[in-house]
Amino acid sequence: MTTTTSTTTSAASASAPAVGAKRDPIAVALRSALLIGLVVLTIFFTAQSNLFLTAGNLKNIALSGAVLMVVAVPQALLVIMGVVDLSVGSVIGLAGVVTGLLIVDHGMAWQLAALIGIAIGAVAGLVNGLLVAFTRLSPIIVTLGTLQLYRGITQFLRSNPPANFGKGMQLLGRGLYLGVPVPVWIALVVFIIGAIVLYGTPSGRYVYAIGVNKEAAFLSGVATRALPLIVYAATGAAAGIGGVLLSAQLDSAPPGTLGVGFELNVLTAVLLGGIAFSGGRGTMFGVLLGVAFLGVLNNGMTLMNVPYYAQEMATGAALIIGAGLDELSQHSQLIRAIGRRR
């Protein structure tokens, strides 16, 4: 197709009101609540502890959020499409343990073992995707099932943790490149890939189209089965990367505990970041904010010696308040109408 690029259109679209109510100050405030919260939290912790705003501690926060980010990016794409993968915690365990036992029990080079671990994660994700695409079962049921299934397989493969993976794995888990931990670089790459997919490729448009109106997407020729399938496989691969990184950090891969509960952390970050669980709405920047918020919150409270139970309470409250404010931002016109009536 021969298209002449139009330059006159950008001016027209720039002056026009955006999708939704981006210009509505109430909506803007509500939508920025998480960002504001993150800034307030940072200021608060800086005031409370002089350890908080140090290069070493920021490195800690980034390292603790890296694996979360790796898995949250493809999970966000799934949730925008209106599906979900609850099995990522077990896929992390499976990939980590497989990688570990290949190195420890079979003397395999760590690079090859890690690639195999990631590939197994991708296969686990593909199985999720196939079950969702070709059965009429809800993604929640399917992946809740595989959550347990994959954990069982992991514990069948090895009962006690493989450990002492050697120097290569230690560098992967804790090494620095240009002063930044290697897992943080990996998380950055995954984030950039996610943003390019969502905004820079046609498939990103299809992700939203499926989430907002699947029937319309199907009738418009979108591959409404294949695309979720591919993203499920990508989520599995990402969880595989997460499993390798976590076991590299621990220098051990405990089959019963590696990645346990991780799916809930990932979902918390994604939903806190303003991605609607019902699908069709969310941004990659939101995912970044969600991950950063959780990292700062947990790190700051640990520095302040807040007991763990109180940290859990704070995280739970943040999720509910954050998601609630985001929901309100969708109805800002309603809020205004109510305000006017008074």
Add this chain to the structure above:
Amino acid sequence: MTLQMVGIEKSYSGFRVLRGVDLSVAPGEVHALLGPNGAGKSTLIKCIAGAINPEAGSIRLDDAPVEDLTPTRAFELGIAVIHQHLSLVDVLSVTDNLFMGHELRRGPLINRRAQRRVARELLDQFGIDVPLDAKVGTLPIGTKQLLEIAKAWHRTDVKVIVLDEPTASLSESETQRLFAEVARMKQRGARIIYTTHRLGEVFRIADRVTVLRDGMVTLQEPVASLVPQRLVAAISGGNEEAAGKRTATAGEVVLDVDQLAGPRFGPVSLQARRGEILGLYGVLGSGRTSLLETLAGRFRPSAGQVTVNGTRVAVTSPARVQRAGVALVPSDRQRQALWATRSASDNLLLPSFGRLAAGALRRPGRERGLFQRTATALDLQPPDARRAGGAFSGGNQQKLVLGRWLARIDELSVLLLDEPTQGVDVGARRKIYDVCRELTERGVAVVFASTDADEVAALADRALVIDAGRVIAELAGDEITEKSLLDHAHQFTGVTA
């Protein structure tokens, strides 16, 4: 002792939908309410049901004035409206449905024995032969409709019952049972208002008939003295004109459908030629939507062949059919076509993003250019690429959906449109007709389906009349008039005045 509506008027945003409609229904009378789409039938029914209030005119029931009617108040007065979309819960039993929200109680618990007893009586009374515990979802649609009537019947002293297109999805035997029930309710003195697109039914059950056209009554008289031709003339407004005297320059066959069968239609054979507009006319439930959606890859055909540009096409998915150059503008915009929260750009360009991209990456410049050109061609208002699809008016939403395929005209051979102007204002309607015409000039075959004879007469170069999933007549050029379409659809062609 009647339901009397006098001088009813109603406007929507300045457009007068009802212009002084009088209607009265006596006890024991079946009154058929007819008219083309947009004539004001639904609005009048909403006035009776209390869903909207008329701006002028009065409604009296049994000589008592009825003012500020609400749906609840209407129901208490004994006005029951049975819509096409039923209010039954499929997963619950017959008894549970009959008493939903009005359960018979014993203290805090449901009195199941009493409910079963009353339900049994009710079913016997209506001649509905189903077990009390049957799940409603397993019952045929005709039985569900009778249940809906029974449900209304036992809750209130029904004085007026409105049946809105009750036979659209019924088989002939179900229709007969419904009519038997209507006759029975009639004997009990109910006032029955009945809307239908099937004119033949008027002569089977109605006592009197009112025809609305453009918000005014064009015919109101007893059925006994009525001949079908007068009825058709009143509905079509005496309009015997074929719209454009077009010089048919139809080229070679682009779409060849041979003995195609699918859900609720078939076998159907038809051909569409390059540069022509083919209209499919059929009443609600005639199977025209299934036919178009099957051609578009929504359903898999159970038999038959589809050939596009001389190549046989495996009808397996919309994507597959689109690659062969066939695309659909579906009838239910909100459910099947629109991404309400996504931008106009996404709505208009979604099928084009892949083609516009360079390698894997989108090209924003190309996208803006194509959006701009398509929006201009369609006169999209406002021509704002970032505005959410749901924020546009109905007509402009339809332009976005139609524009999806206009943007891909280079690869388009056949455009299918189902009810292309439903819920669309007059200006947008004209634009959509113009675009269809332009498409044919650029070598596309346009196939559209409509329940509106007016629309088929205005737009089609050639028309097929569809009934019960089959093509029953073919008209071309000047033969396509509102009157001839109605005549053929209701098989009045052999009847003499």
